[in-house]
Amino acid sequence: MTSKVYTGEEVAQHNTRDSCWIIVHGKVYDVTEFLPDHPGGAKIILKYAGKDATAEYDPIHPPDAITKNLPPEKQLGSVDLSTVEKVEIVVREEDKIRQERFAQRPSLSEILSLHDFEAIARQVMNEKGWAYYSSAADDEITIRENHAAYHRIWFRPRILRNVTHVDWSTKILGIPSSMPIYITATALGKLGHPDGELNLTRAAAKYGVIQMIPTLASCSFDEILDAATPGQSQFLQLYVNKDRDITRKFVQHAERRGIKGLFITVDAPQLGRREKDMRQKFDAEEPDEMERNSEKVDRSQGAARAISSFIDPGLCWEDIPWFKKITKMPLILKGVQCWEDALRAYDEGLAGVVLSNHGGRQLDFARSGVEVLVEVVDKLKEKRGLAFPNDKFQLFVDGGVRRATDVIKAVALGATAVGIGRPFLYAFSSYGQEGVEKGLQILHDEFEMNMRLLGAPTMKDVVRDMVDASSVHQHIVAVPDDRLFHQNYEGIAGAQLKELKAAKESKARM
Structure with a gap:
């Protein structure tokens, strides 16, 4: 049986708690009934309702986690990725600085222990x-x-x-x-x-x-x-x-x-x-x-x-x-x-x-x-x-x-x-x-x-x-x-006021 191929527009319509579809690795899943049971909470899934959630899904899930947790009838089919609206990934200033540090890593020959x-x-x-x-x-x-x-x-x-x-x-x-x-x-x-x-x-x-x-x-x-x-x-x-x-x-x-x-x-x-x-x-x-x-x-x-x-x-x-x-x-x-x-x-x-x-x-x-x-x-x-x-x-x-x-x-x-x-x-x-x-x-x-x-x-x-x-x-x-x-060893940081934390982060970026 050939699975249905959806368009990005069709998937995007299911972007609420009452009807929540997501895309992972080009496949469409109906996760509406799974929302209350998601170990990380419903909010993170709803953030990607009707969208491609692959980037968020990959780092913390085995590739087959979604198919193991959803019944076959909730695994709806494929999506034409060319029609899917790309989720805008905002690169934070901290991440840019981190990427610059990554480029400055010492060579492996300098790693001694x-x-x-x-x-x-x-x-x-x-x-x-x-x-x-x-x-x-x-x-x-x-x-x-x-x-x-x-x-x-x-x-x-x-x-x-x-x-x-x-x-x-x-x-x-x-x-x-x-x-x-x-x-x-x-x-x-x-x-x-x-x-x-x-x-x-x-x-x-x-x-x-x-x-x-x-x-x-x-x-x-x-x-x-x-x-x-x-x-x-x-x-x-x-x-x-x-x-x-x-x-x-x-x-x-x-x-x-x-x-x-x-x-x-x-x-x-x-x-x-x-x-x-x-x-x-x-x-x-x-x-x-x-x-x-x-x-x-x-x-x-x-x-x-x-x-x-x-x-x-x-x-x-x-x-x-x-x-x-x-x-x-x-x-x-x-x-x-x-x-x-x-x-x-x-x-x-x-x-x-x-x-x-x-x-x-x-x-x-x-x-x-x-x-x-x-x-x-x-x-x-x-x-x-x-x-x-x-x-x-x-x-x-x-x-x-x-x-x-x-x-x-x-x-x-x-x-x-x-x-x-x-x-x-x-x-x-x-x-x-x-x-x-x-x-x-x-x-x-x-x-x-x-x-x-x-x-x-x-x-x-x-x-x-x-x-x-x-x-x-x-x-x-x-x-x-x-x-x-x-x-x-990085010591445990205590709770901080938002203003103090923001000032500290701003100073770190300077």
């Missing part, structure tokens, strides 16, 4: 993207602690070992990896670059590391899988839907597509208050009291809350047997934050846990993953006689990692591998796929140097006796200041 990507991204990203990527919970204590915790762990290098050849490759869930890292799941990649998560997929293939695909990717799941090279291994991060049938279908589809491990996020029954994100969202669009009264999601809670309303806060230990029934993939709990839960995960027969506080984006004052790692290793040895690293029950850590030395410390303490997220977001936001590749090359070079200096020819030689973690649990302790990290 993962910190450098963050410094450049902060200057060249748009406000919404930067606010979403960099934000963390409440006073942002935990996001800083995640990094600072590594500074309370010191090396005990060994000497006179033959390190002519060093090998930092490993296996993660039995899968070869060129480094003891994986690219951990981070949402909304297109906020930083038009290719979104595909930058990570392609770079991961080139450098032989594993990419964890996020549930809330901007690119569709199948698009990411299709971009992988033959034999490339990928994991899936899962937010569990309140509708278990949706989750079952997604998980089983992922298994059929060859996903090698299912990482179930367990630290997000509700997403945390990320005030940079919330404040940016508020500034971007003034609330409409009439609109707010009919919305199911409060948009003042920021982009993170808006895209996550489907997550089931009722997820519990009793659901684990159900996951074992629907898939044969290794099951890993992502977001474990104490030894008691790690022990139960082991007793439940899971393949491992990620000791993580969600990049500091959930509960502020949650401890760092590497601190929790120390107690988990000690307690699981005491309670179950386990030694780590352990092939049958693997420990992973994420949050705050910026150097290969951070990874080496975690491995010495018992981790199989470490997840790295934000630095790769900043890398592709600044330089695209080449930025991610450069970031992986930087880590490659750091591993080579630090393995030699530590006296460890292979990752198996990186053992507990090579680190002193006696201060890791001391949260008030003098540590050397990390100038690069704190130079990049």
